[in-house]
Amino acid sequence: MKETFDSDNRLIVNGMILKHRPVGEYDFAVTILTMERGKISAFARGARKPGGKLSGNVEPFCYGSFVMYEGRSSYNIIEADIINYFEPFRRDLEATCYGTYLLELADYYATENSDESRLLKLLYLSLTAFTKDCFDKRLVRCIFELRALVIDGQYPGFPERRNYSDACRLAMQHISGAELKNLFTFKLSEEALGELVEITKIYRDMFVDRQLKSLDMLATLENGSL
Incomplete structure (x- = not known):
C-alpha cells in the first residue's frame, strides 16, 4: 500500500x-x-x-x-x-490465549521496512475466525501457522514420508494455495485435524528457533496437544 x-x-x-x-x-x-x-x-x-x-x-x-x-x-x-478492538480477546481466557499466540508469531515472522501486507491480512482474518463459534480454534491456529510459513517462503509442502490421510493432504493444499479470503471455508474430522496439528508442530519446531512465551499457556489449554 x-x-x-x-x-x-x-x-x-x-x-x-x-x-x-x-x-x-x-x-x-x-x-x-x-x-x-x-x-x-x-x-x-x-x-x-x-x-x-x-x-x-x-x-x-x-x-x-x-x-x-x-x-x-x-x-x-x-x-x-x-x-x-477485537473485544472478545479481552474478555475470554481461551480466546486470549489463542489470539496472543498469533500476535507473538506474527511478531516473530514480520520484519521492518518490508511488505508484510499478506501477513497482516492473514492475522486479521485469523483473529476474526477465532471469534466465530463455527470454527475450531485448533484448525484456525494451524491455518495461520502454515500459511505464515508460505508467506515467509519456508513452507516445505506436504510430508510425503508419513501415511497421513487424503483429507489432511487436501486441507494443506487449500491452506497453502487458496486466496486469503477463502482460507477459512472448510472443516476437518477429529482424526484429520489431529494429523494437521501434528504436522504443524513438526514444522514449528523446524522453523521457529525461539521459545514463544504464549505457547506454554496455549499448550496447557489444549491439554498438551501441541
Whole structure:
C-alpha cells in the first residue's frame, strides 16, 4: 500500500498493535504490524494516562490507522483511529490465549521496512475466525501457522514420508494455495485435524528457533496437544 501523509507531513499507517510495554510513568512502547512499513516500533506518549487521547487505543489487538511523526531513531504516535478492538480477546481466557499466540508469531515472522501486507491480512482474518463459534480454534491456529510459513517462503509442502490421510493432504493444499479470503471455508474430522496439528508442530519446531512465551499457556489449554 502506498504511504500517505497528512497536511502536517505526519505519516499515516494502517495496522495492528502486536504488543506494548510501559515506558516511564505515562507512556507505552508499542510494536505495530503495518500495511505500509512492515513491523515498526513506536512510542505512545501519555497512553497510560486515564482519559488520554491514546488511552485504550494502543493495546494489543487494536486494528486501525495511526498518525505518527517519524524521528531519527523512532516513531511517535500522535493519533489513532481504531476500526476493530477485537473485544472478545479481552474478555475470554481461551480466546486470549489463542489470539496472543498469533500476535507473538506474527511478531516473530514480520520484519521492518518490508511488505508484510499478506501477513497482516492473514492475522486479521485469523483473529476474526477465532471469534466465530463455527470454527475450531485448533484448525484456525494451524491455518495461520502454515500459511505464515508460505508467506515467509519456508513452507516445505506436504510430508510425503508419513501415511497421513487424503483429507489432511487436501486441507494443506487449500491452506497453502487458496486466496486469503477463502482460507477459512472448510472443516476437518477429529482424526484429520489431529494429523494437521501434528504436522504443524513438526514444522514449528523446524522453523521457529525461539521459545514463544504464549505457547506454554496455549499448550496447557489444549491439554498438551501441541
